[in-house]
Amino acid sequence: MRRIPLLLSLVLVAGLALVTVPQAAGAACEPGLPVYDPSVTSPGDAIPGFGDRAATSTELFDYVATVDADSARVTSGTFGTSVRGKSLAYALVSAPDNLADLSAVVANNNALRDPRATSADQAATIAHDSPAIVWYYANVHGNEPSPGDAAASILYELAARTDCEVQDILDNLVVGVIPTQNPDGRDANTRANANGFDMNRDWFEWSQPETIGKIDLLTRYPGVLYMDAHEMFYNSFFFPPTADPTYHEISDTTMDWINDIYGPAMADAFGARQHGGDFTFFNFSPYDFFAMVYGDTVPDTLFTGAGMTFEKGTQDQYSQRVLEHFVAGWASIKAASDHKEQVLNELYGSFVTAVAEGASGQLEPNWVQEPGNTVTREVPDIRVRGYFLGADRAYAEVARIVGRLMKAGVEVYRLDAPLEVGDLHEHGRAASAGTLPTGTYWIPMDQPQKHWIQAMLGEDTYVPFPYFYDVTAWSNPLLGDVDAWWTGDALSPAAARLTAPPAGGIGGSGDGYLWFPGDSGWAVAGALQLARAGVQVTRLTAAAGGLPAGAFVVPATAASAVNDAAARFLLNVTAASGTPPSGVAFTQPKIAVYGGGESSSHLRFTLGQQWGVPFDRLSGLAINSGALVNGGYDVLVVPGVSTSDLTRAKKNIGDWIAEGGVYVGTARPGGTGGTPFAVASGFTTSSLSTPTGLGVPGTMFRVALNDKSPVTLGAPDFGYWYGLGEQLMAPSTTGANAGMYPLTEPDFFVSGYASGADVLKGTAALVDEKLGAGRVVLFSGETDYRVYTTGTAFLLANAITYPLAAAPATIDVLSSAAASAVAAAVASAGPETGPGQAIQIEVPTNQAKAAVSVIERFTTNVTVKRARNSAFLTIPNPAGLDAEEHPFAIQLVPALEDAGVKVRSAIL
DSSP states (O other): OOOOOSOOSOOOOOOOSOTTOOOOOOTTSOOOOOOBOTTSOOHHHHSTTBTTBOOOHHHHHHHHHHHHHHOTTEEEEEEEEOTTSOEEEEEEEOOHHHHHTHHHHHHHHHHTTOTTTSOHHHHHHHHHHSOEEEEEEEOSSTTOOHHHHHHHHHHHHHHHBOSHHHHHHHHHEEEEEESOSOHHHHHHTOSSOTTSOOTTSTTTTOOSHHHHHHHHHHHHSOOSEEEEEEEESSSSEEEEEEEEEEOTTSOHHHHHHIIIIIHHHHHHHHHTTOBTTBTOEEEEEEEEEOOTTSTTHHHHHHHOOEEEEEEEETTSOHHHHHHHHHHHHHHHHHHHHHTHHHHHHHHHHHHHHHHHHHHHTOOOOOOOOSTTOOOSSOOOSOOOOEEEEOSSSSHHHHHHHHHHHHHTTOOOEEESSOEEEEEEEETTSOEEEEEEOTTOEEEESSSTTHHHHHHHHOSOOOOOSSEESSOOOOOHHHHHTOOEEEEOSOOOOSEEEOSSOOOOEEESOOSSEEEEOOOSHHHHHHHHHHHHTTOOOEEOSSOBTTBOTTOEEEEGGGHHHHHHHHHHHTOEEEEEOSOOOOOEEOOOOOEEEEOOSHHHHHHHIIIIIISOOOOEEEOHHHHHTTHHHHTTOSEEEEOSSOOGGGGGGHHHHHHHHHTTOEEEEOOBTTTBSHHHHHHHHTSOSOOEEOOTTOBOSSEEEEEEEOSSSGGGTTOOSEEEEEESSOOEEOOOSSSEEEEEOOSSTTTSOEESOOBSGGGGTTOEEEEEEEETTEEEEEESSOTTGGGTOHHHHHHHHHHHTOOGGGOOOOOBTTSGGGHHHHHHHHHHOOOOOOSSOOEEEEEEGGGHHHHHHHHTTTOSOOEEEEETTEEEEEEOOTTOOOTTTSSSHHHHHHHHHHTTOOOOEEEO
């Protein structure tokens, strides 16, 4: 049972204006005024107007280099390059003796993370003698600049001050500082990076160059404290304790550090600076500690270091914002120094616990920390001693998952012989006995990274409390639609530990032809690369000659080009003898992508940078002017973006499809995207509906896939759909319903949180319609959400390479036979209110009126619907603003609770 933190929802206190007022010193250090080395350049001297306006990324990075040159306490470097080519700088600050032997400091910290090799006595010696590593990083959102300037101030204070308070810190710690994680966004004043990604959600996927470099850096210097500094639309300051829910595998140790060491230290520091309305702060809502995507939850679970988010309101003066961020960071650094030996001893103990839990198959229990909350869903009483990933299907996906695990320090093994397992659970299925073939990957849980393994591979997140700041599901096997199992059996199989991630290449000895399965988006991308290079590529639309449906076949003479594609896309290619089976010619289509915004940015990144597929962006004006026909486009993809600019182009698009074009639509909440546009335009007989009480904050659902459409070529029988609360899509009455939500359990399966989800049963996930000589392919959701959803992205890859010659015989939606169904579908299309997911708050039915009166203090744009003895209050969020950038989202739940309204669930 976890402890409830003593620091409750501390109320609004205020503070001083001087950065240099010292914190309470340790027992051996008498507090006094700070003393500075004048040879170290201050940020005020280096950056004109420092503290009163946002420094540019160049000014911040140049300042890191300046302080490095000025002080023997600082060493700096770069950890990568931004999208626009800017080198990303960091600094490490410590006593010169620590920096001179930095490799030993890292080795000692790593030794504490493996109790199988480090004894308790050795750990105690390290905890006493070695410094700990802590990190302060800022400005992952480019339009949240003040923490970057605070980072420069922290760097200066540590480098320049010669008083005993700082000397103690430098003896006890190595402090890592990243002044901006997003220089392109900082200089452009945009939340996202130059690829259009919110990188505070990329801590999960590691898709962006800035994130990849940052993960590599933190892996080189693993810490016990990670401070991720942000800004929000408000006038106060948030620091932990965090709101419920907390992900169950977050270590008890790190939560104790956060709640019992760092939270109280910041509360004391802010309280000591009471002055007017400055230094007000709050804890708990709305910032939870659940989604494994952030700069606090990911390093906490990945490294077992206390992850903390700081948020300062942008309604205060810039100088005050910088100052408060400095005070929060400094108080936490000082607290880490004061408790260094305790923290390092407990770090070791946490890994002892993790290994023991893994050996026994024990998962951490669910808990809540906010007074008055109760656990609504327990972690099930199961034993999980190991995971398995199949290597026979979707090899490219599996290889990437294995590579990511290994990069995170997870020990992965490969079976050298078949393994019989009595308690074998396919993800989302009941246990049965089974035999896993040679080559299957095995990830045992009795290792230091047990928490991270469960977070990445578990079939569910076991949501403990229905309040959500972001997504609730992120299982890697489900996202990639790979074969995966877990077991509670204690096993000792014949297996070899991997020393390098799986690679692609050519196996076999035949000289007749080469082939590889078409079972992932990476495989389709590899085939397209070969086709663009002039290689003759065919694809099987049905199993033939011992090869599976969807397989790609190329001449043996193309071995060099195939090797290149296999290496890039991790393809498992087989050299075969004899005559290849016949298939349809596979060539690079000419692709147009419509729209801007997050959904389009993610799609363009997948197509262009991950898959290397050429495409053109077309505006609504260009499409209305005939660009699809005049440009000779084969495919138009309309992702989950606003389609208001396409209204006038409806006829042009319909005529282009009828002449043989392939239209691909996806959807986002609020009736947004290519799928709702197609329904409203009469391109389908599938209708849309918006049910009351469906709560889907970012959840995975199992979907049954069939062979009625070439879009499912190479796909498994069941895939996993990512849901954000999009409209429901009824099955087509004329086309091929290639993906359907199952009607009954156990096929109907949910990973993450969903309320009222039974309404999904029997609805369509993927529809393939005939319109004249062309096709309309519609997905009920987003196929490429944040580039997490690589399993459904594969189906998107199939859709953009649609083989018209293999199209199923379905009723033309232009025919008279379809007219009434098309008219009904068109009538079902409502107004667009997205692409942002609406705020949805659930309260008891008898408190609906009281809840509305509270919400109307902020907005009158609220609707109330009732279902299952609850009232669901919905506030549109058409711009898709996250809670911290929304003008009032973070205030809603506390205001309702203060008014005595019981909040049953909240999706912000």
